[in-house]
Amino acid sequence: MNNEMRIDMLRGMMRIRAFEEKIQELYLAGYIPGSMHLSTGQEAIPVGCCMCLREGDYLMSSHRGHGHVLAKGGEYKYMMAELYGKKTGYSRGKGGSMHFAHVAIGVLGTNGIVGGGIPIAAGVGFASKYLESDRVVVCFFGDGAAETGAFHEGLNFAAVLQVPVIYIIENNQYAISVPRKLSDRLEDLSVRAAAYGMPGETVDGNDVVAVYDAAKRAVERARAGGGPALIECKTYRWHGHHAGEPRDGLVYRKQEEIDSWKEKCPIRRLKTQLLEEQVVTEADIDAMQRGFQQELEEAVAFANESPYPDESDLLRDVYIAEE
Amino acid sequence: MNNEMRIDMLRGMMRIRAFEEKIQELYLAGYIPGSMHLSTGQEAIPVGCCMCLREGDYLMSSHRGHGHVLAKGGEYKYMMAELYGKKTGYSRGKGGSMHFAHVAIGVLGTNGIVGGGIPIAAGVGFASKYLESDRVVVCFFGDGAAETGAFHEGLNFAAVLQVPVIYIIENNQYAISVPRKLSDRLEDLSVRAAAYGMPGETVDGNDVVAVYDAAKRAVERARAGGGPALIECKTYRWHGHHAGEPRDGLVYRKQEEIDSWKEKCPIRRLKTQLLEEQVVTEADIDAMQRGFQQELEEAVAFANESPYPDESDLLRDVYIAEE
Amino acid sequence: MRQISLREALNESLRYNLQHDERVFCWGEDIGVLGGAFGVTAGLIDEFGPMRIIDTPLSEIAIVGAGIGAALGGLRPVVEIMYIDFTPGCMDMIVNQMAKIHYMFGGQCRVPMVLRIVTGAMGENAAQHSQSFYSFFVHVPGLIVVTPSTPYDAKGLLNTSIASDNPVIFVEHKRTVNIKGEVPEDHYTIPFGKAEVKREGTDITLVATQALMHDALKVAEDLEKEHVSIEVIDPRTLKPFDKETIFQSVEKTGRLIVADEGWIHCGMASEISALVAEEMITYLDGPIVRVGTPDSPCPFSPPLEKAYIPGEEEIREAIKKLI
Amino acid sequence: MRQISLREALNESLRYNLQHDERVFCWGEDIGVLGGAFGVTAGLIDEFGPMRIIDTPLSEIAIVGAGIGAALGGLRPVVEIMYIDFTPGCMDMIVNQMAKIHYMFGGQCRVPMVLRIVTGAMGENAAQHSQSFYSFFVHVPGLIVVTPSTPYDAKGLLNTSIASDNPVIFVEHKRTVNIKGEVPEDHYTIPFGKAEVKREGTDITLVATQALMHDALKVAEDLEKEHVSIEVIDPRTLKPFDKETIFQSVEKTGRLIVADEGWIHCGMASEISALVAEEMITYLDGPIVRVGTPDSPCPFSPPLEKAYIPGEEEIREAIKKLI
Numbered sequence A, B: 001m002n003n004e005m006r007i008d009m010l011r012g013m014m015r016i017r018a019f020e021e022k023i024q025e026l027y028l029a030g031y032i033p034g035s036m037h038l039s040t041g042q043e044a045i046p047v048g049c050c051m052c053l054r055e056g057d058y059l060m061s062s063h064r065g066h067g068h069v070l071a072k073g074g075e076y077k078y079m080m081a082e083l084y085g086k087k088t089g090y091s092r093g094k095g096g097s098m099h100f101a102h103v104a105i106g107v108l109g110t111n112g113i114v115g116g117g118i119p120i121a122a123g124v125g126f127a128s129k130y131l132e133s134d135r136v137v138v139c140f141f142g143d144g145a146a147e148t149g150a151f152h153e154g155l156n157f158a159a160v161l162q163v164p165v166i167y168i169i170e171n172n173q174y175a176i177s178v179p180r181k182l183s184d185r186l187e188d189l190s191v192r193a194a195a196y197g198m199p200g201e202t203v204d205g206n207d208v209v210a211v212y213d214a215a216k217r218a219v220e221r222a223r224a225g226g227g228p229a230l231i232e233c234k235t236y237r238w239h240g241h242h243a244g245e246p247r248d249g250l251v252y253r254k255q256e257e258i259d260s261w262k263e264k265c266p267i268r269r270l271k272t273q274l275l276e277e278q279v280v281t282e283a284d285i286d287a288m289q290r291g292f293q294q295e296l297e298e299a300v301a302f303a304n305e306s307p308y309p310d311e312s313d314l315l316r317d318v319y320i321a322e323e
Numbered sequence C, D: 001m002r003q004i005s006l007r008e009a010l011n012e013s014l015r016y017n018l019q020h021d022e023r024v025f026c027w028g029e030d031i032g033v034l035g036g037a038f039g040v041t042a043g044l045i046d047e048f049g050p051m052r053i054i055d056t057p058l059s060e061i062a063i064v065g066a067g068i069g070a071a072l073g074g075l076r077p078v079v080e081i082m083y084i085d086f087t088p089g090c091m092d093m094i095v096n097q098m099a100k101i102h103y104m105f106g107g108q109c110r111v112p113m114v115l116r117i118v119t120g121a122m123g124e125n126a127a128q129h130s131q132s133f134y135s136f137f138v139h140v141p142g143l144i145v146v147t148p149s150t151p152y153d154a155k156g157l158l159n160t161s162i163a164s165d166n167p168v169i170f171v172e173h174k175r176t177v178n179i180k181g182e183v184p185e186d187h188y189t190i191p192f193g194k195a196e197v198k199r200e201g202t203d204i205t206l207v208a209t210q211a212l213m214h215d216a217l218k219v220a221e222d223l224e225k226e227h228v229s230i231e232v233i234d235p236r237t238l239k240p241f242d243k244e245t246i247f248q249s250v251e252k253t254g255r256l257i258v259a260d261e262g263w264i265h266c267g268m269a270s271e272i273s274a275l276v277a278e279e280m281i282t283y284l285d286g287p288i289v290r291v292g293t294p295d296s297p298c299p300f301s302p303p304l305e306k307a308y309i310p311g312e313e314e315i316r317e318a319i320k321k322l323i
């Protein structure tokens, strides 16, 4: 792993963290409507995975999708505008956090239905195979999603079709308040790969390099026609299930548990390493951070100044006019 | 395995075979309406499993369910009446082959929706556990059903709840015309048990003793509070997917394949053994067979003589009157 | 009399039924420690423990399916699906099993199960968390569909639902859960199929459900000043449906508006309109006006959502068409 | 002109579109060697091979979900779900994804997918294989719903559906697949949202869909002799819906009957009735009568099924109410 890549990884994770922290602040201050799910603490996964992707590759996301969109190249300002419900947002204000999409960069949507993207991703992969392109699909979802029928049918069909889809479980130990032990009897969710005859692997989801390595193997195999794979990344969300959740997740989690995972912060981990190895300096990192803050302020200004959709947009894009 | 039990097994299988052959004849001759799915060739599975059960135990069945109902104690005449659409049938003529139920003996229904019974069975098992009874549930379904979301969610929930349900896959190599290799990439479907943290096992589904042994282990464990299990029984259906299917299954299967499975007939296999070991005589077997034929004729007479439901029954039992 | 919120009224009913009938239990996602997404089950796990208040995996098929099984096994499940938007994920269990088991097995089995779901648009939750398509449950024979609008009705109807031997879809509207009203502390029931005239009037019959019922009352009060006398009727249960109460009112007023938050086409407003057009047309002095949700998915952006959700304004416009 | 069956007309349309657009492919259960449960895809696998005519696992969620994905990836899937009765199993993909993706992502993505489903009661297939609840697809915004009744309409409308960039639910009625009619060999399309007056008349407007359209024509012919002149209108697409053609007819006749095989409550017949009651009430000289399926699951027993399925008799009774 060369240093440049590791710096990119750090930058990518910091970029997500900065976004999540800013929008949380804005949300709690009442500037952002609706509900949204922060991925603070889970940044290594989208960054590690998306660094294996090429421009034309596809991404399907979940309800906890800001990090995915950012890692694939989403821009603060259009995301912010969407979160504000403005016409200049990625989904023209129609979608909000749960329905971000940016098709031009391959982001085929976050999803408000847990597990909803999993079978869809199989089909996107099929299109890629059918059209003899080498575009791969990365599909992110939570541990809870792995308990849905959509997961089973989607992974099995992907395996039967041998399509280039990499399924990534972001196992953050909970589905809202329900802990893993009430959700299934497994230690590692990646054992389920065997149920579909596809390769499966569990990695430390807070180690961006480990995520990258596993994803890279899977992406290369998929691109070469080797079919889908399942990767489980063990991680933790620092905050409540959604922004503004009462007691920010403490109703069903212990402070010690949260603290112990914060110790394993994926950003601090890489940062410490890079600093120790003198690959970056504190000043470099501060500069990055300032850059993000600056960009975020511009994004907020953009969102603020952008117009809301017109009332006439309500019935627009329900149907496409027939020729 | 004592001889008496093996004779019972033979009798049980012959009893199913006799029924399936008779109703096929009646169906093709136009006496039985609707559509029905014969289990000819698969008789070892219901018989092997149900011989492990006690009276109060429950059974959930699939669309290919005549054998299950018979093995649990269903009687020819009420089944025949149901197939004829008569008021004296198990489901009062409302259900037909796909909706047989006989609650008094624990048969909670065949099901026209493939996989539909799987999550329901988990709940029946939950009731048993909740009520601190030791009744177990056996849930039968085909290999095709193992590709449904209902399978995944049902087995996982059963595992989480640790309820006494034995899931039996009757893997007859096809879902209608779709062969296993287009349905998944697995050799043994029982590997899926590991995806739920429950024991799984694959047995020769044409060997009634092997089925019995595997089922017995699972039933005993479940009854003792050890939770659910998954057993795959490899078998084959001799006929088309449904009675009267054009070319009786030859559109998508080779005659040689059918013949080779007929060689493995579960009934002939046990019969030959018992004859060789002189546990039974040809005469005993003929007597059994004559008994079934006799009973079948009575059943047909009963069905014929029974009245159809009244037109006023159409709207009966949609709702239960509120008190 | 004491005033409590609709949420508290539901909680009280659940507590009563859990106390008085051992067979009653609850399961669903996050109903335990978290007390449910809308707080209806708050505190129950402390009182009744995790064997009766059960947090489930993220598996709607299993939640409903196993609920049905538990009912078949002799229990009285009160099952929660967090949002109506997630019922399409388990629609097979609702439509093909829960609704039909009693009928298709000729009355042998009962499914005394209550399925609690939250409906309605509120708080910019966008297309997949804002729907109200319960008219589908009215369409499908075999289900009771309950739609209370006040705390009093909610408690009484939930008591009736839990006591019923029929499968019940119990719909709770987001915008009503915090509404307060008088609720007796004692146990009481409200029969299914009895509409209530919530306000008497002579000029226009305004049938309104759930949140729109409250809007209807407000509009009716305002228009009183303008000497328009509006009779507001709440059907309270959509199935069985009390058409008599509405017919009597139409006989008096000659004018009908139906307000229901479902989408218009093939929704409950259409059904009520059609009932009157079929049986009471000679009493009508004007068109039947429907108030409902525009024919689009729910948009995220606040001004669009506001335009999307039907309320007082839409009712006023409907009234203008009639006077 | 040449007469072919509705089944053949559909087959011809599929063949044409597969030949002329490489992006078109088909998948579903048993559509390959078997040619589909109703023979509509017969022979296509021989001509287009197993990469374009794909037999799938028994996984309706994946079939529809991956179809959506394939459409997002640039293909034009024609997906078959064998019976409408199995769509509840994949309703989340239909209602929450297929119908909404275009809207909730602000118009960025298109889902040019046709979902072919078979509807209707016939041949004693009982409660889970006889339903017609497509009104739910009309209820949910975002879907086109097509219901052809003749071979000519079937071919033209399927061509339009495959060419459309909107998601289309294409409903084929069991009792019409063998009906023959004139069908040009050339390619042609029929626009969505254009009803057709199938027979002119002056006394009663009879709007009828699919199988009931044919019953309506027969009844209309018979009553001609009794000097009752009935205008039969086939909406052909339920969404978009051509209300103008019906309004014009009602203006002329002053009497309206709506016959649709869905269940009555909240069904398509109710919708059409409500449309007319809202906009054309002053033209009506009598009640609007609905003909549909009784409020019960479909019974198995032949005489009960006969009483259940609406047809000529029910239409005649409806007419009696008006003259």
Ligand SMILES: Cc1ncc(C[n+]2csc(CCOP(=O)(O)OP(=O)(O)O)c2C)c(N)n1
Residues within 6 Å of the ligand: A037, A063, A064, A112, A113, A114, A115, A141, A142, A143, A144, A145, A146, A170, A172, A174, A175, A176, A241, C029, C058, C060, C082, C086, C089
């Ligand atoms: C099908 C479905 N069921 C329930 C919900 C409500 N819900 C939203 S997020 C969530 C938990 C998801 O858990 P997981 O998949 O582990 O993702 P995480 O939130 O932990 O990132 C639930 C239950 C939903 N959106 N969709």
Ligand SMILES: Cc1ncc(C[n+]2csc(CCOP(=O)(O)OP(=O)(O)O)c2C)c(N)n1
Residues within 6 Å of the ligand: B037, B063, B064, B112, B113, B114, B115, B141, B142, B143, B144, B145, B146, B170, B172, B174, B175, B176, B241, D029, D058, D060, D082, D086, D089
């Ligand atoms: C959910 C659902 N999808 C499709 C069907 C149509 N269908 C009936 S039986 C069958 C094949 C079932 O295969 P399997 O589970 O292996 O059982 P088998 O018929 O081989 O015994 C299919 C596709 C159905 N009844 N239910």
Ligand SMILES: [Mg+2]
Residues within 6 Å of the ligand: A142, A143, A144, A170, A171, A172, A173, A174, A175, A176
């Ligand atoms: Mg999680």
Ligand SMILES: [Mg+2]
Residues within 6 Å of the ligand: B142, B143, B144, B170, B171, B172, B173, B174, B175, B176
């Ligand atoms: Mg099979």
